[in-house]
Amino acid sequence: MNPFSYVPATDTSSAVALAAGGAKYLAGGTNLVDLMRQGIETPRELVDITRLPLADIEEQPGGGLRIGALVRNTRVATDERIRDRYPVLAQAILNGASPQLRNRATVGGNLMQRTRCGYFYDRHSACGKRDPGAGCAALDGFNRTHAILGTSESCVSVHPSDMCVALAALDAVVNIAGRDPVPLVDFHRLPGDTPHVETMLAPGELVTSIDLPPAQPGRSVYLKVRDRASYAFALVSVAAVVRMEAGRATRVRIALGGVAAKPWRAYEAEELLTGTSLDDELIHQAAGQALAGSRQRAHNAHNAFKAELARRLIRRALQGVRS
Amino acid sequence: MSSIQLRLSVNGREHELELDSRVSLLDCLREHLGLTGTKKGCDQGACGACTVLLDGERVNSCLVLAAQCADAEVTTIEGLASSEAGRAMQKAFVRNDGLQCGYCTPGQVCSAVAMLAEYEAEVPSAVGEAGLTDAEIRERLAGNLCRCGAYNGILAAVREVAR
Numbered sequence: 514m515n516p517f518s519y520v521p522a523t524d525t526s527s528a529v530a531l532a533a534g535g536a537k538y539l540a541g542g543t544n545l546v547d548l549m550r551q552g553i554e555t556p557r558e559l560v561d562i563t564r565l566p567l568a569d570i571e572e573q574p575g576g577g578l579r580i581g582a583l584v585r586n587t588r589v590a591t592d593e594r595i596r597d598r599y600p601v602l603a604q605a606i607l608n609g610a611s612p613q614l615r616n617r618a619t620v621g622g623n624l625m626q627r628t629r630c631g632y633f634y635d636r637h638s639a640c641g642k643r644d645p646g647a648g649c650a651a652l653d654g655f656n657r658t659h660a661i662l663g664t665s666e667s668c669v670s671v672h673p674s675d676m677c678v679a680l681a682a683l684d685a686v687v688n689i690a691g692r693d694p695v696p697l698v699d700f701h702r703l704p705g706d707t708p709h710v711e712t713m714l715a716p717g718e719l720v721t722s723i724d725l726p727p728a729q730p731g732r733s734v735y736l737k738v739r740d741r742a743s744y745a746f747a748l749v750s751v752a753a754v755v756r757m758e759a760g761r762a763t764r765v766r767i768a769l770g771g772v773a774a775k776p777w778r779a780y781e782a783e784e785l786l787t788g789t790s791l792d793d794e795l796i797h798q799a800a801g802q803a804l805a806g807s808r809q810r811a812h813n814a815h816n817a818f819k820a821e822l823a824r825r826l827i828r829r830a831l832q833g834v835r836s
Numbered sequence: 837m838s839s840i841q842l843r844l845s846v847n848g849r850e851h852e853l854e855l856d857s858r859v860s861l862l863d864c865l866r867e868h869l870g871l872t873g874t875k876k877g878c879d880q881g882a883c884g885a886c887t888v889l890l891d892g893e894r895v896n897s898c899l900v901l902a903a904q905c906a907d908a909e910v911t912t913i914e915g916l917a918s919s920e921a922g923r924a925m926q927k928a929f930v931r932n933d934g935l936q937c938g939y940c941t942p943g944q945v946c947s948a949v950a951m952l953a954e955y956e957a958e959v960p961s962a963v964g965e966a967g968l969t970d971a972e973i974r975e976r977l978a979g980n981l982c983r984c985g986a987y988n989g990i991l992a993a994v995r996e997v998a999r
Contacts, residue, residue, distance in 0.1 A: 518838040519857040519903045539904070546860070546899045547880050559857075561904055587893075591959050607962040611979025612954065613884060613947065616893045617900065743962070743978035 514549050521561045525719065528560050529690055532717035536560040540583060541617040543610075544626050551634055553627075553643060567621075567721055570594065576727035579688075582621030582720045586676070587612070589620060599725055601733035601752050605679035608737045611744045621720040624677060624687065624700070627711065628670035628774070629746055630659065641667045641708040649708075657815035658748065661807040661823075662773040668708030669816075671771055672701055673746050678770035679735055681778055682752035686724040689714065694724065701775030711774070729764060731756035732834040736826050737770070747771035749823045753830040755791070762791050762835070767803065769823055779803035782827070791835035800827040842906040846871065847915030855902055862886045862897035864905075865912060873913035873942045877981075884980035887943035887950075888912050894950035896979075913942035921949050928993035936984035944980045948994045951976045955998075968998045 520536065522528035532538060537556035539545055540563055548554040567581040570592050578594060589595055590606040610618065630651060632638040638650035651659050651669050659669040677697065685697040701712055714720070737750040750770035756763050765786045767779040782799035789795050800823075807820045838857045843850065846869060855864060862879075865871045865888070877885030879898045886897040889911040916922025925945050928934070935941045955968055955976070963975040973994050974987070982990065 514858045516838055517857055519840050519901070521906075539901070542901060542904065543881055543896070543899050546901060550879065559901075563904065587954075587959060591957075596960065603960065604962065607960060611884065612951065612959075612961075612976060613887055613894050613896045613979045614881060614899075617890075617895045743975050 515555045517556055518558045519561065520558065522565055525565050525690060528562050528565060529719050531560040538562050538719065540619040540622045543614050543618045544622060548627065552636060553634065573724065578725045580620050580723045582722055583619050586615040586618045586623060598728035599683060601682060601735050601754055602679040604735040605675040605752060608735060609675035620723060623674050624720060626674050629673045630670035633670060645709045653813055655815060659816045660773050661809060661816055661819045662777050663703040664808055665704045665706060667706050668704035670774055672775050675737065675747060675750060675770060677776040678750055678768045679752045680723065681768035681776035682754045682766040684726050687720055688722045688724060690719040690721050698778055704774050729756045734830050734833050736830050738822060738826060749819055749826055751826045751830045753834050755834045760790050762786055762789055767827060772819060772823055791831055796828050796831045800824040803827055840903045842903065844905055844908060844910065846910045847912060857903050859902045860898050861900040861902050861905055864902035865897065871912050871914055875939055875942055884947060885940050885943040887946045887980065889946060889950055894947050913946055916946060916949060925949050925997050928996045932989045932992040932996060934989040934993040935986050940980060940982045944990055947977055947980045952998060
């Protein structure tokens, strides 16, 4: 790990000022400390933001909730308001990481997680995230866990968060110090030819909280498929949030995890299903639609199985929430 | 080198420390305070061998910078060994063959003791079953790997204490 100075922040504006000068924000540290130990992140200064007053879950005037960026993941999943009104969010968080990590990891840090692509972590491999323009060793490497949607020739990594998949399906909004809020679905960026640009944040900007809009009546589910029963990143996950009225789905939200560099909303599938009774045939068609744009390389596509896995998971999720 | 000063309470004992800012809580315990009960497995938050209680909550001490623990209360396996809950769990691990090589055991015991407290505090799990079923115990201890595969013994030990 490179040497760095450590500064505990006492207020948000001084933290932002330090970051504007090149310091990196440190919260739970469950991702950043690891990346620093691997030499992937090399900040000269860390500004510890964990004592800033951004650790509350508050009711919003319109009936939504505001979750401070420094609320620990365990606390979000334990909060009764979240469990009652946004159960898909609690489920997604509990399906991620381990209890030890969730006790430490914050909501803002979860949002800012970097990919777990093995080539990103291996400094001897080509990676355009670490070294802009360097290419992508995963293209011709072991890419079984990699992306099938929104990829580019520069990067096929996936965003590792479970929480963000649920937030995408809940139409959450990200609040950022000193600028307008951003819908969560616009927060993360697809790689294009700049895979090192992972979010729409400018350097030094600080996520302060996440807003959940008022909960919709209806049902939701988070399903996750992984290589072992627990404590593993998703191969594919699905968050489905559906509002049923008189046997018809009047509002459908489907978000996928493990398939792209951002939580992936299946807008066309949602549209296809809205206003219908979610019968099996339509669900089948919608699942196909959701993966229509999936791309695997002609050769060396260890991840080709993910498209079918995602289709099946979408069908199972929708069959589960329609009753 | 950039150094930091902090006051840290470990197992009820106060320490005044001056450390390199890079030192993890794990290395602080092992290398600076001589508390080698806490083990370094992967050093990247994947195995749980370094689990300790930080202000009462279980964390991976390899991913916590010591600098972040100013004025915190840390409990390690050495501290748990002199508590009733810790002793009971240790004895249950022995009785139920909850270990083979023993390297992951301090982390397993710390994690199990904290897990029971989390369960009492109604922290949910992804399994979501009523009561501390075997599936619940396995899920709630998923953050601690055992390469010897003593999981069935660990499960039996925790079940015995939970009962």
